[in-house]
Amino acid sequence: MTENRVVEDRLGRGLDDLRISVIDRCNFRCTFCMPADQTYTFLPRREILTFEELTRIAIIFVELGVRKIRLTGGEPLLRRELERLVAMLKAIPGLEDLALTTNGFLLKDQARTLADAGLDRVTVSVESLDQEVFGKINGLGMPIAKVLEGIDAAVDAGLGPVKINTVVMRGVNDHEIVSIARYFKERRCIVRFIEFMDVGNLNEWQAENVLDARTIMGRIGAELPMEPLRRERPSDVALRYRYLDDGVEVGAIASITEPFCGDCTRARVSSEGRLYTCLFANQGTDMKDLLRGGVTDDDLRKRIAAVWRSRADRYSELRNDRLASGQLFSEPKVEMFRIGG
Numbered sequence: 001m002t003e004n005r006v007v008e009d010r011l012g013r014g015l016d017d018l019r020i021s022v023i024d025r026c027n028f029r030c031t032f033c034m035p036a037d038q039t040y041t042f043l044p045r046r047e048i049l050t051f052e053e054l055t056r057i058a059i060i061f062v063e064l065g066v067r068k069i070r071l072t073g074g075e076p077l078l079r080r081e082l083e084r085l086v087a088m089l090k091a092i093p094g095l096e097d098l099a100l101t102t103n104g105f106l107l108k109d110q111a112r113t114l115a116d117a118g119l120d121r122v123t124v125s126v127e128s129l130d131q132e133v134f135g136k137i138n139g140l141g142m143p144i145a146k147v148l149e150g151i152d153a154a155v156d157a158g159l160g161p162v163k164i165n166t167v168v169m170r171g172v173n174d175h176e177i178v179s180i181a182r183y184f185k186e187r188r189c190i191v192r193f194i195e196f197m198d199v200g201n202l203n204e205w206q207a208e209n210v211l212d213a214r215t216i217m218g219r220i221g222a223e224l225p226m227e228p229l230r231r232e233r234p235s236d237v238a239l240r241y242r243y244l245d246d247g248v249e250v251g252a253i254a255s256i257t258e259p260f261c262g263d264c265t266r267a268r269v270s271s272e273g274r275l276y277t278c279l280f281a282n283q284g285t286d287m288k289d290l291l292r293g294g295v296t297d298d299d300l301r302k303r304i305a306a307v308w309r310s311r312a313d314r315y316s317e318l319r320n321d322r323l324a325s326g327q328l329f330s331e332p333k334v335e336m337f338r339i340g341g
């Protein structure tokens with residue numbers, strides 16, 4: 001075990017990074033995440049962890065080594081008074097980085113308040129700049145213009161460098177890769193192109209719809225010259241590049257074609273308080289009942305540490321074997337909008 005590691009899993013991975021899903025509801029119905037033609041039962045309010053409960057959990061995670069927390073959802077900006085949670089988490093000693101992933105629709109009105117409360121950074125998901133394509137992808141015809149205004153507001157509020165997540169689906173939005181790269185380069189935002197993943201059970205994922213990260217970066221590099229950047233930390237999961245003319249960073253996340261399970265140091269807490277040690281897990285560990293049943297901090301810490309120590313997840317590395325044997329969807333997985341990406 002390295003000196004500053006508090007816990008290590010069965011494959012020798014530490015616990016550095018926590019994602020908290022603050023709500024399972026969303027104002028979009030992205031085809032790759034929660035398609036519009038499904039019915040969803042969202043959690044009743046009392047089933048969702050309170051800010052006090054989330055903060056209590058977060059403090060323990062920081063004691064166990066976590067340095068970065070990212071708030072996600074569903075759509076986190078739908079959670080009322082989110083800035084109050086931001087301020088509570090920001091006050092945790094030892095936490096170095098507090099970020100948020102959002103679809104950006106409500107960001108224009110909230111960026112300044114969140115920044116003032118202590119949020120360090122935002123990532124905004126943008127799959128297309130073309131209203132027709134964007135409206136289809138988000139399932140509800142929601143306007144891209146409002147998302148772009150939200151991004152500008154986040155830049156102005158100092159929530160940066162603002163990152164952009166773009167899930168690339170072959171035949172759906174891959175023709176826009178270079179224009180998306182160019183648009184955000186001009187605004188000095190860091191785009192991360194993400195290989196379409198087989199998360200959840202609803203998105204009808206097919207391997208043929210994945211455009212691999214190397215091809216994505218090759219297409220951009222052919223128009224906008226760039227050079228590779230070295231990884232800053234082993235837990236950096238992106239292939240990172242820098243444009244030669246202005247130094248703006250751009251990258252891709254090759255979760256399908258170049259899985260990075262060996263460096264995966266991330267835990268996830270769903271909105272109903274289940275702890276997941278893999279994005280593709282089908283079962284989490286319930287923490288809500290523990291919290292509401294009067295568990296002591298010491299026992300909660302021991303429980304979380306035990307879950308991490310018993311972890312051996314490496315779903316993405318095993319995916320190719322599963323694909324070959326046709327077993328990819330044999331077990332139900334947690335949905336992306338519950339666990340938050």
Ligand code: SAM
Nearest residue numbers: 033073074075101102103125165196197340341
């Ligand atoms: N609603 C927020 C948003 O869209 O940014 C936060 C939650 S969303 C589940 C978090 C991230 O997961 C988004 O960047 C989204 O693009 C990504 N995501 C969802 N489904 C995905 C999939 N099938 N493959 C890859 N990324 C996906």
Ligand code: SF4
Nearest residue numbers: 026028030033074103
């Ligand atoms: Fe909502 Fe985000 Fe999922 Fe789209 S990707 S449906 S915005 S949770």
Ligand code: SF4
Nearest residue numbers: 261264278279315316
């Ligand atoms: Fe981590 Fe699971 Fe993704 Fe592998 S598949 S990188 S273990 S979340």
